[in-house]
Structures are given as structure tokens and as C-alpha cells.
Amino acid sequence: MQLSDSDQAEIDTARGQSASTRRATVPALEAMLFAPIPVLDHGFVRAIDYMGDDTAVVQAARVSYGRGTRKVSEDEGLIRYLMRHRHSTPFEMCEIKFHVKLPIFVARQWIRHRTANVNEYSARYSVMDREFYVPAPEHLAAQSASNRQGRGAVLAGDEAAEVLSLLREDAERNYTHYEHMLNEGEADPARRGLARELARMNLTLNTYTQWYWKTDLHNLFHFLSLRADPHAQYEIRAYAEAMMDMVRAWVPACFRAFEEYRLGAASFSASMLAVLRRMLAGEAVEQPGSGLSKREWAEMMAVLGR
Amino acid sequence: MQLSDSDQAEIDTARGQSASTRRATVPALEAMLFAPIPVLDHGFVRAIDYMGDDTAVVQAARVSYGRGTRKVSEDEGLIRYLMRHRHSTPFEMCEIKFHVKLPIFVARQWIRHRTANVNEYSARYSVMDREFYVPAPEHLAAQSASNRQGRGAVLAGDEAAEVLSLLREDAERNYTHYEHMLNEGEADPARRGLARELARMNLTLNTYTQWYWKTDLHNLFHFLSLRADPHAQYEIRAYAEAMMDMVRAWVPACFRAFEEYRLGAASFSASMLAVLRRMLAGEAVEQPGSGLSKREWAEMMAVLGR
Amino acid sequence: MQLSDSDQAEIDTARGQSASTRRATVPALEAMLFAPIPVLDHGFVRAIDYMGDDTAVVQAARVSYGRGTRKVSEDEGLIRYLMRHRHSTPFEMCEIKFHVKLPIFVARQWIRHRTANVNEYSARYSVMDREFYVPAPEHLAAQSASNRQGRGAVLAGDEAAEVLSLLREDAERNYTHYEHMLNEGEADPARRGLARELARMNLTLNTYTQWYWKTDLHNLFHFLSLRADPHAQYEIRAYAEAMMDMVRAWVPACFRAFEEYRLGAASFSASMLAVLRRMLAGEAVEQPGSGLSKREWAEMMAVLGR
Amino acid sequence: MQLSDSDQAEIDTARGQSASTRRATVPALEAMLFAPIPVLDHGFVRAIDYMGDDTAVVQAARVSYGRGTRKVSEDEGLIRYLMRHRHSTPFEMCEIKFHVKLPIFVARQWIRHRTANVNEYSARYSVMDREFYVPAPEHLAAQSASNRQGRGAVLAGDEAAEVLSLLREDAERNYTHYEHMLNEGEADPARRGLARELARMNLTLNTYTQWYWKTDLHNLFHFLSLRADPHAQYEIRAYAEAMMDMVRAWVPACFRAFEEYRLGAASFSASMLAVLRRMLAGEAVEQPGSGLSKREWAEMMAVLGR
Known part of the structure; x- marks a missing residue:
């Protein structure tokens, strides 16, 4: 990834400015703000703006007047509870905006996530850059x-x-x-x-395009769980992984809950649960007779590390 | 509107804190942050957080690397252009979050606006307050x-x-x-x-409930254009009007464009345009023979101040 | 539930009519069309219209020109694959519309599902009925x-x-x-x-209101998985259960996949998976030392039938 | 546009089938169903399925039990009222599904309309056809x-x-x-x-892709008002125009209201309204002194046919 001098100067200017705010502020993400993280050969993703932090999720869930005087451990417990029980609306109370440079075929996968705001560089209005993946x-x-x-x-x-x-x-x-x-x-x-x-x-x-992309934390987690998955195409996964580092810095407690209950979790179908119960009862279950297809059996055994 | 001592203390604490940020910051809205604006007999609306400013709209429309070095008048011109031609996506790049206390029957109208994030006080989990409109x-x-x-x-x-x-x-x-x-x-x-x-x-x-409500500027303008309208029920209009003051402070250039091209504008149907052309050609058009129903005729004359 | 004579006559008329169509048609759901299924003391839900069937999901997934000549078992296999891997868009290609009579406090829970179309009986315009739950x-x-x-x-x-x-x-x-x-x-x-x-x-x-509610099959499954769940409030669950009978008649293969991979499935967190691996290796794991809270441990044991 | 023999056979088979249904049925659209309308050099759009008709809009607005016994002219009056006052939810009660073959650069514009369901031909899974615009x-x-x-x-x-x-x-x-x-x-x-x-x-x-695209009538009208507009790029406008013919056949009363209050209508800004009032009072207003920019003045005069 290479930036023109004037683009770099714009970024430096933005990073050099600061203001005083009453809003929830996250120093770890502030440190990353505006700086492009290189992805693929000419792409990047950079955080442009954000709203809220871990506490904002908690405040929304409690519909409270302020940050309260609860312990941090209570807040983290609530966040885990919300994630576990799929109470998704409090996570929608945090918002983040990225500037992304990405190949068009990746942009076509990405745009399928509809619950986001997008402004793309217009090739009707402007001339595209000579950059290809x-x-x-x-x-x-x-x-x-x-x-x-x-x-x-x-x-x-x-x-x-x-x-x-x-x-x-x-x-x-x-x-x-x-x-x-x-x-x-x-x-x-x-x-x-x-x-x-x-x-x-x-x-x-494979020509590179650019866009501003803004979404809330709940929908971002959904995006990341699909696109940081090993089944996702490598090229979009590379972006998801770069974004995960920013999300971890931004909302560490939410991110830990996301790892525990989404990224690192697995869903067992009704038939898989039946197999599991037989196995735990000491039965030596084999794929034939398990009620699972070969592929489902293999997937289940992989999750169980067998 | 009366707040409990502990609620007021929470608000005072929040207003007393400040942090340094690299994000777009709007002093005029910062001054209002967290402070409840009374609405109806026991309700209020208060801004809790925001993302972006007038410049953020411009940056998104240009998909630019920074704030650029253009003149303020150029930015305002672009904002007017975007509003006039219904290029709505750049306005989606600003986001605002409110805490609202409102009667349930108003909440039921409000929630029909689906493009927003909501966390409502739960009457399954908590006891409601003794407050009625x-x-x-x-x-x-x-x-x-x-x-x-x-x-x-x-x-x-x-x-x-x-x-x-x-x-x-x-x-x-x-x-x-x-x-x-x-x-x-x-x-x-x-x-x-x-x-x-x-x-x-x-x-x-008429029992009061509370919620956190978060939306982007485009959808907020849509909400305001419907709910600040004289045809809206007075009780929800009172909230819309209180919110307008905050939006005016937050994104003054966008708000001026909104007033010019939405709030103060009028749509003329195909038949109304035909009438208008005849009138401008000097013809003394009357409702019978205008092709308009009596009600449409009255509406058109009202808009034309006749 | 009691209908006025004129309402019943309207329903009878609608049920008495039929037309010829080239569209995908499902006799089992046609048989139920327009007939109200009683829910709670005065409520009901009735299917008013639908679009698509099991095959429509398959056609959309394949972006095909017609119904193809594949075997039914292949179609069902594809549907299971789509549900298992959370390829949700083909399920969005089926749509259903209900007329529902329900208490206002249930309507307030229901409306939180935003990805649906709603027209509610207007108490600004009309007088409500004297009916309460x-x-x-x-x-x-x-x-x-x-x-x-x-x-x-x-x-x-x-x-x-x-x-x-x-x-x-x-x-x-x-x-x-x-x-x-x-x-x-x-x-x-x-x-x-x-x-x-x-x-x-x-x-x-608890006053009854009414609405037309329309959604696609993917979002309906999401609604049903949350609202037919034992943790849902009984009053909304009663509606979800009545709707499930109609969905089962409408798209039987999709419904079977929904039962296998959603309703009857369970998600295990990263820590739960670690416990599971230890148990399958023959270790006698107890809650203390499991890394799970008491509540999570109890939930996991319940799912495993232990 | 040329179809393979097997694709054509699939279409013929679909068109040859019919079933009996209690659902709202529109013979004029039935006649078009499945038949591809050629667009551009190799593209097409064809209606695959639909839900509802003009009456369905009326029924939803009235939340009624049946089709009622009102006059057709009353129904049309209500539809015009709903369109004029932007009561959009009743129009969401009709749904239509298209199969479209279109160049990728057109698909990229089209997909920006987020309130729709889409299944696109997968170039990860299948080989694309050798067809270019x-x-x-x-x-x-x-x-x-x-x-x-x-x-x-x-x-x-x-x-x-x-x-x-x-x-x-x-x-x-x-x-x-x-x-x-x-x-x-x-x-x-x-x-x-x-x-x-x-x-x-x-x-x-310019390579052709294909998708199934489904949306409701309100969002379709929004799509058409933007994409059938003379400012839209010709290539997407060609699709919008082909779709308009199908919508006209499907919901003629809604379509007439759409033509009157959207397609053929014009919005006048606050400043334009001030100019209009001066003109109607007999004043000879010129652009300088009008408060309008040259471009806005030209647009206004064009609308007024001057």
C-alpha cells in the first residue's frame, strides 16, 4: 500500500488534531484513528470515527441516566449475558466508521451486508486509480x-x-x-x-475501489463472524482480521464475549445433540448409525477435536 | 419533568467529565450533551452521544482522506446539492443517540420508524414509574x-x-x-x-416509558419531516421540535439544507403542475376544471399563499 | 375469539373464491388461508397471502430458469445445507402475510422485529373494540x-x-x-x-389491537426461534406456535431443516466446548473447575440431558 | 438476448403450468409471468412471482377482514390519498420477485438499494457465461x-x-x-x-451476471423513481423501464397514483416557492434577485415549461 503525499498529509493533519469532548472516549482506539492498516497488496482499512464503548452497551441495556457506580466485573457479566442470550440491541448502540480500499470483487461480497451505510468512490464522476489486486x-x-x-x-x-x-x-x-x-x-x-x-x-x-463504511457493533460482529471464518474467501478475510484488531482495542469486554460465544462457539444440530448424549453415556458411536451425513459427522468430530 | 437526586447526580457527573479526542467534535452540541430538555408534562429528550458533523457528510460524499482544504462555502454548496438531489447516503454517515422519556402511546407511533436502534426500559424486568401524561x-x-x-x-x-x-x-x-x-x-x-x-x-x-434511540442523520431528517409536520399528533411533534434544536446546533449546514429542500418545500403533483403552468400563462383557473379535487385545490392554494 | 357476522361473511367470501395462477401454489396452506386460528382469549392469527414454496428457495439458491428436473431429495439436501451454513438469502425469497389480533402489550414486543411490514389498526382514525386480554x-x-x-x-x-x-x-x-x-x-x-x-x-x-404483518421466511424463522422459545413470554409464544403450524404446512422441507438446525439445536461456547472435550476423554468434570458459571453449567447439563 | 434450449424449455414448462389459488390474482401480470423481457444486448428481466394487487393495498390500509363491498372508485381514491400523503406502509403489502440478467457494473448500482432480497449467481461456485455488454x-x-x-x-x-x-x-x-x-x-x-x-x-x-431480486411495492416505486429518472445512467434506466410495464399491469391504480404524485410531480424548495408566489402576483422575476442559483433557476423554469 502506498499513499500519495497529499493523502498522507491529510491523514497526518487529522491525527495531529484533537478536541475536548464529553463523549465516551477510548484511548486505545484513538491511538489507531485515521491510520491505514495495509491489507492485500494495495488495500487498507482505517477507522475514521466511532461512537460508544463497552460502557455504552451496558448503559443502553439498563436505559440508565449515567455510567452508574457498578463494578467493572458486573458490567462485563452483563455484556456476557447479553451476548449469550442474543440480546442484540444493546450492541447496536455502538457505531464505527471505516475508510476501506479494496478490490471490486471483494466489494461485491462485502456489500451483501445490507445493514450498514456506504459511500463508494464514484466511477461515474471520477477516474479510477491504476491499481489492481x-x-x-x-x-x-x-x-x-x-x-x-x-x-x-x-x-x-x-x-x-x-x-x-x-x-x-x-x-x-x-x-x-x-x-x-x-x-x-x-x-x-x-x-x-x-x-x-x-x-x-x-x-x-480486481481494480481497487474505495468506500466509507459505517455500521453498528452488533452488525459488525455478524459481519466478522461470517467473514473472519475459515470458509470465507481469503481476500475478504484479510480485511475482517484487520478490523478485528481495531474492535478488540475499542470494546475489549464485548470482544471477549464475542470470542467466547460466537467465534469460538459451535452449534450442534438436534441430531448431533442426540449423538453427543449417546457418546457421553459411554456408547461408541460411529458415523453409520449416527443419523449424520459423512460431512456433518466430520464437522462434528473436528469441533470435538477427535 | 422532575429527576430523582441520583439521576440528576449521574447527569451532572457525565457533564463534568471530558476527554481528548481526535474525532470530529461540535462544541455547540457538546454544550447540550446529557442535559434533558423537558417535553410534555413529565417527558424529556436528551442527546447522549453523536458521531460526525457537517464536514463528515462532505468527506463521505468525496470519499476523501481528510478534511481537505476547500472553502466552507464549497462544502455548504455540496451539502445543498446532496439534499436537493436526494443523495441520501452521505447524511447516513452522521449518527446521534438520544435518551427519551415518553408516554407509551407516543412510543407506539415512534417505533414505526424502523431504521433506528432502540433499547426500551423493560417492564418484564423492572417496575414502571408512577408517571402519566x-x-x-x-x-x-x-x-x-x-x-x-x-x-x-x-x-x-x-x-x-x-x-x-x-x-x-x-x-x-x-x-x-x-x-x-x-x-x-x-x-x-x-x-x-x-x-x-x-x-x-x-x-x-399514557404511562411514561423510556428508551435509548439512535439513528443516522438521513433517517432522523425523515423522522423529523414527518413528525414535526403540522399533521403529526401534537404529542410526538413536541419531541420532534425539541430534537430539531439539537440537530440545528449539531450540523447547521445540513439543517439549513433540510429547511430549504424538505421542511419548507412542497411537492406539486402532475395535475398541480399543469394548473400552475396555466396560471403562469395568465389564465384564471378555478377549482372546477382544474383537474384537482377540492381538497387538493385547497392544499395547493395554501402552499401558494392564495 | 368471536367474529362479527359481517367479518365472518367477509372471510367466507374470500375462502369461497378461487382463481387460476401460474405461481408456486401450496394446497396445504391454501386450505388454511383466511381462516383465523384462535389465540389467547380474543385474539387470532390468520394467513392472508403467501409467495413461494420449498422449491422457490432452491430456485433462488441456484438462480435457475425454472423448477429443474432434480430429485426432491436433492432439493431437500440443498435446503438443509443452506440452513446449516446460515446461507439466509434464499429463504428470504418466500414471503407470507398475516392478519393478527393481539393485546397491545404483545404488539409492543412483536414490533421490535423490524424486518417486516406492518399496518396497524389506527386508534387516531377509528374507535377501538371493547376487548381485553x-x-x-x-x-x-x-x-x-x-x-x-x-x-x-x-x-x-x-x-x-x-x-x-x-x-x-x-x-x-x-x-x-x-x-x-x-x-x-x-x-x-x-x-x-x-x-x-x-x-x-x-x-x-391488554386492549386488543389488530395488524397486517408481512415478512420473509428467513426473518419469520428468526422471529419464531426467539418467540417460540420457552424463555419468551407465554402470550407471544402462543402466537408463535399458531404460526408454526402454518409454516409447517407451507414449506415442509424448510421447516424440517429449521427444526434440525435451529429449534432443536444448541450453541456451545468456547468454554463449553473445552468441557465437552474433557468429558469425552473420560474426565469427570464438575462445575467448579469447569470454567463455567453455575448458570452456564446448568444450562449445558440440561442440553446434554444430564 | 438468447436463451439456451434448456433454459427456454424450463420457461415454457413454467408458463404451461397452472394451479388453483385463493390468493389475490392479477391476470394481466399472470400473462407476463416467467417470460423474459429483453434489455440491453444480452440482458433481460422477468417477473417470477408476486403477492397482492391494488385491493391488497386498500385492505392493509383498512386492516380489514376481506375485500369489502366498497366501490372501485373509493378504493382508487384511498390509494391516491395514501400516495399523496406518503403513507407508505400499505404499499409494502405487495411484493414482487424478478429474475434479472444484467452487466456487473449495473448490478453494482442496483445493489445499493438495500431494502430488497437478492440471490446472485455465484462466481465462486460456478463458471460465468461468455457474455458482455x-x-x-x-x-x-x-x-x-x-x-x-x-x-x-x-x-x-x-x-x-x-x-x-x-x-x-x-x-x-x-x-x-x-x-x-x-x-x-x-x-x-x-x-x-x-x-x-x-x-x-x-x-x-461489463460481464453479465444474474440474480433473483425481490422487493415490496413501496421500495420498488422508490427504486423506479430514482432509476427511471432521466438523470439515471441509461443502462439501469433500461431495466427500470421494462419493469414499469410489468408494474403497470400488476397494480394499475397504484401505478396511476405513482405517476401523478411521484414520476410526474416536482418538488419546489422554500426559495422556489417564494419565487412562485412573486410570479403569481404578477411580478417579472429574473434569476438574479430570485435567491436561486443559475442551476436551480434553470431546473425550475424547465419544470414550469418556460
């Missing part, structure tokens, strides 16, 4: 044979080299043609230049 | 004869006196019975006490 | 001593009798005063009548 | 000089020819490389094939 060699994976929407082993040798050069060359060429069709500033006075809203269609899906 | 004499209106969902003249004399005493007595009596059925703290050891979640059903709809 | 003796529960938002044993004897009579009398009296204040049709020509939007505030929270 | 010559527009996000005159001559051939060649080449990298079915046994979720990033933004 090309996977690092260790992320250049083959199609999985067993999982139609997953990855298998890493590609190597000639095949890897060819893929990387195709991705690079096609993106570069299409961008060059995009710029040519735009004829910005009438570089060639004999041409009028294609409308930006049309020329953009020549770009490839 | 009784209209001030000047708001004790008769049913409108012309508008099935509106108000007519103010009630007076015996009828007013009777209504006020019925409202007061019924609310008080029902609350007394509520408390009796609850038998909190086993006041009467011979009784077990009805479950809170059941006892509450004896309360009247 | 009074619990059946077996549902007149004491406050739970252990759970601040739950119920304990059933009230009996004098206390029960007193509670029932207070609930009945207060509701009846307040309604009588409501009617009096309204002075509908200028029953008493000396009075103008209080505006409907004000008079309604004298009603108690 | 290339504008017809009459839609190959230059960048507008006056409007940064608009189109100017149509390109002609060598420039047009060059643009068209660049768009075609780049899309074709990138697709060929996509297919090559995928190595589907191990066409070349020496290669493993790049994961689908990665290979897709080489595609251009």
Missing part, C-alpha cells in the same frame, strides 16, 4: 476438488507464473484502454472521450 | 369534524374538567392496582405477587 | 424468584381471584370512560367529544 | 462537459469504432484467459486450474 504467490490457490466454492493447494511453477502474468497484463492493458477511451483533458484533441460511466466497464474486477 | 388544558382538543385523524377546537368548561379528571383518576387507580398486584418485596407476605410481565398490562397507554 | 387461570403466574424477567408458580386462591377481577374491572372501566370521552355520534349533544388520538391513552395495555 | 452505437456517449457524472453527445466515426472494438476485444480476451486459468475439467492435465473465486477477478465489469 494480484495475489501473493502463497495465495494463488487451485480450485478445491472437494468444495465447489473453496480453494485447494497453492499453484506452483509454470502454471503460477502464467496466471500471475495474465492477471497483471490483462488488468494493465484494460486500464490503459480505459484511460485512452476517457481521453481525459482531451489529451488527443481529435477525440471527445467516452463518458466515464461507460468507460469504467472495461476495467477488471 | 395528562394534556395541558390548551392541548385538550376535540375530535376534528373534517379530518378523521385530526383535532378540532380545544375542549372547555365541564367537559374539559371531566376529561382531565377521568384521565388522571384512571391512570392513578390502574397504577395503584398494578403495584398492589406486583406485591413488590412481598409487602403483603400472604401474597406471591403477579409476574411483572403480566401486571404491566393493567397500565394505561 | 385476561389470562386464563393456568397462565396467571407469580413473579419468578430466580429470573427477574420470568414467571414462577401459578397464582391460586384469593390472590388469583383478586388479580383477575382487578384486570377485568380496570380494563372495562377505562374503556367505558374512553367511550364516554369520545362521545361518538355526539351521543350527548352538550359535549364535543375528545379527539380519538387523545382518548385512546386511557385504554389499558 | 457492448453499447449500441446510439448509446455510445461522450463525457458530458457540463455534468461530471453525465453523458454528452453520441460518439461517431473512428472514435466510436475504436471504442467498440476495444470494449469487445478486451472483454473477449479477458474471458478467454479466465477460462484458460480455470482449466475446467482439467482440459490441460498438466495444470490444476486456478480457483474460481480468484479467476473471476480477471473478468471485465
